Amino acid sequence: MKKNNTSLTAIGLYNQKVHEYLQNTTLDSITQLTIKLFKDNAQRNKLNDAQYNKAVEEFNTQHGYLLLKKGKEYEKAISKHYNYINYPFLDRSAMKSTMDNYRQYVHTYNQQAIEYNKAIAEYNKTVISPNTPTLAQQVADFTKKHRSEFATIYNKGVAKFNAQKNANYIAKKRKPTIKYTTELLFNVLVGFYIAQLKQRNSYLLEINRPTSVLKNALPKLTIDHRKLATHTIAEIPRLAICKKTAQNHIKRLREANILINYTYTNQYKPIMVNFHPEILTILDGNPPKPKRIENQFFKQENWKELPDNNDTTRTFLLKEKEIKDCVHNTEFQKEEFICPADGFYKNTTVISKKTTTRPRQTFKAVKALLPDFLKQEK
Template sequence: MRTVTPQKLDDRVFSLACNLFGYGTTQEKKDTEATIAIQNAISLQSDKRIIAIYPAIIEEAFATTMDNYRKYIASYNFKTQAENELIQKHNASVAEFCRENPLTEVQREFRKVFLSSKKSLKPRAYNEQVDVFCESYGLIVEKKKIQSVKYATEIVFQNLLHLYNCQLMKCNEKFIKAGITAKRPVQEFKINSFLVTQLKRKEINSIDICSKTVRNHRQRLEEAGVFVEYHFAGQNKPVEVHINPEILVVLDMKTSKLKNAENKQLKCEYWNLLPDNNENTGTILNEYQKNENVENISQSKRSSGQALTPSYLFFSTGTHASNAESSNQGAGAKTAKVQNTLSEKLQELIIHPQELAVNLASGEYYNYKPIDIRYLYKEAFSGTLTNDEFRELAIQDFFKSISKIYRFSTPFAGSWKKAITLYYQNKWIAFTGNSFNKSVLVDEIQQMRWRIEWARKWFAKHQFPPLFPFDYFDMTRKTSKEVGFEYTKIKWNEHLQAVAKYDALKKKQECNAVRRKETINHAKKCETALNRFFKNKVTYTQLYDYVEKNLPKEYIEKLPDLILKKSLQDNEKTIAITGNEVVKYSLFEF
């Protein structure tokens, strides 16, 4: 007898499944089959949506979501099995009916039209149309079998969750930067099948499937009710869906609490809330209550009034202290140490272009030290500055760094302002008019710093005064005779070619060194084997087999000559020591 695990199912579905597996009376089975209604599609109501401030699917939230998914799919497959039993019985009835009652010409034509017009419908929708059709024209059309969710779909769903978490984190960065702490529904999931195929773990594809396979798994999850509220906006845009709230669990990084469908029945008043600009969204150190004249303080007094923002969203470079108001109860003054984020510190370095031009003309940056490239890389990949802000920071850092070539010149602020405006309008802008991505721009900064140093050395060597900034940074001056900064790009390309040539030469030298070491090693092995042979420790056959299996092919070809040479050398040594003639053996005696 088969044991059925209790699950959250429709009572009628459970009763029918038990009957199909051998339980219940025949009459109960017939009554249940006549009234069964299986619900598979789930509509995501607005009051069921997950509400959070900074939602993320990480750690425990990811694990809980996958557990909910497995439970849900197990229940769905159980229902599908029961439904397929009914479909199989219907199809058997259709076959029996057609066998006993030959179809008329009208029935054949209607059946042909129905199959042609309804073949694109999904199985359940198609089966509903079959029921309507059969009521009017008889049991002449079979139903489609409902596919269950296979184990491979779980792997695809895990990768889809990873992409969904990336979308949530990107949205969180935008809200954190704006200082918005209002509660909001979890955004929809935009599924791009191609991105799923490109996911990699340690330079290896996470799942080796094509986009078509991903779409098939996505459609299967839609049929099962894992994905709801499907929205198609065109073939050039990703499909938008919501994950069933009975499955999805998110971690609110603002409150460090898990959110699911059971604990977020909130009113939709969050859109009217304004961002809290007084709240610091950077990483905040835990505060300890310290009383005067008390040495041992319990950790239970640690303040938990301020929520923590995950440390992996920001990189902190320094701290500043702010004094809080003193308590009237004599507990002593409390000091809160707040760390400025790296993005905030970099943003403070950006000044007005006119102020920058005046400072450049007055020579304030002759000893300027550029921003550490490691900080720029951190900001490019994990910071919150926009692409436009990062581009402006890079342009200003460039002009501050190159101002040292004008140490012995006196350009006016107006010329500097024109050059700065020229770069603002043309430098590091894509053909769409948008600024370069930060990850691309940080590599351009490396190039510009090399070119600045080359220009500085050239002017120092030739003792030639540079043109005024607006002329020197003119992007049309690309030849050596025009003495413009753009000419340094040619030198940069030559530098790259030299580096590539050096790398090739270095690789060749390394390969030669490996071959030399192998040659020396083989020669030592051969010499050792010959010494063992002349000391009668191995036979010639054993020597031959050793050389054939362990040394390159040329050694086996030269083995007779090596033995003869070794024999002559030993004879010469013997003659030199004893002064007597020694019989020289021929090769055949070995």
């Protein structure tokens, strides 16, 4: 018995018919001999599987389903669902697919909202005014307490309140439809999510952490309403709305379950949400390969001091090194240094011909500087 994760191939389905036919058929000696001759001829002619299966079909057409085909009868069923996403990201095609899914979802939602609002309109025709101050106060308190709730939740509370009072004192809310302007804001949100995913993946790779994530627990989108309202592209406002309008759009998307898993901390911090899984097209890729060594930037603290291979203790190399060092150390004196070999050896390189000389002194001038006992001529 095969497991549920396998399925029959075309050959498997054909061979299943053969097994069913043979269970209800008794083969006589002539039929058995015919089958043996067929197999011997196939082996003699060295038929491959495709040729053999074609011959089997022709044989079975004449004699019934007597021969089995060769080949793979079962194959593993490929599951389209998996638990992990190795490297979550979105490219242009994924963003286009997400926007197409959004439009289709919004179209269906708006059609349902229209039908829902028709029923709400009929219900509200039965609403009456409270006939006592106490009842009027109770209606006012209920409305003030629950007015910020979504239409579906609010209307359930209204139905429960009216049922307790045996009359319809509170009207139900209409479910708002999603307008086209909200689509522009949703497009900006997807762009924000792409950038946030890229930043997340880069940070995890930098600290040598895996980028994988559960498919049903994708990273949340962080939304700052003020930044969303003032978002610009090339210094041109993308939405040109105020913060309150941005909040209203987000609330409509949440009410339509386009944005789910809402997290609110306080008024000074951004909110966090997930996209509806039927709308967001998330891709699974492989992390980028590390850069080649020559293309990487190294920090100074990672440098390693290596020994100078030019230093040596061998005698003749030391002498050669001393000569080279002597030449290098006297380069700054080129303007004043006179090579001793200049003028004596033809193959000697002249370092400089510029010299400084003292003025020649006459013999009398030199004699005048001598002591008196040296001036006496013998």
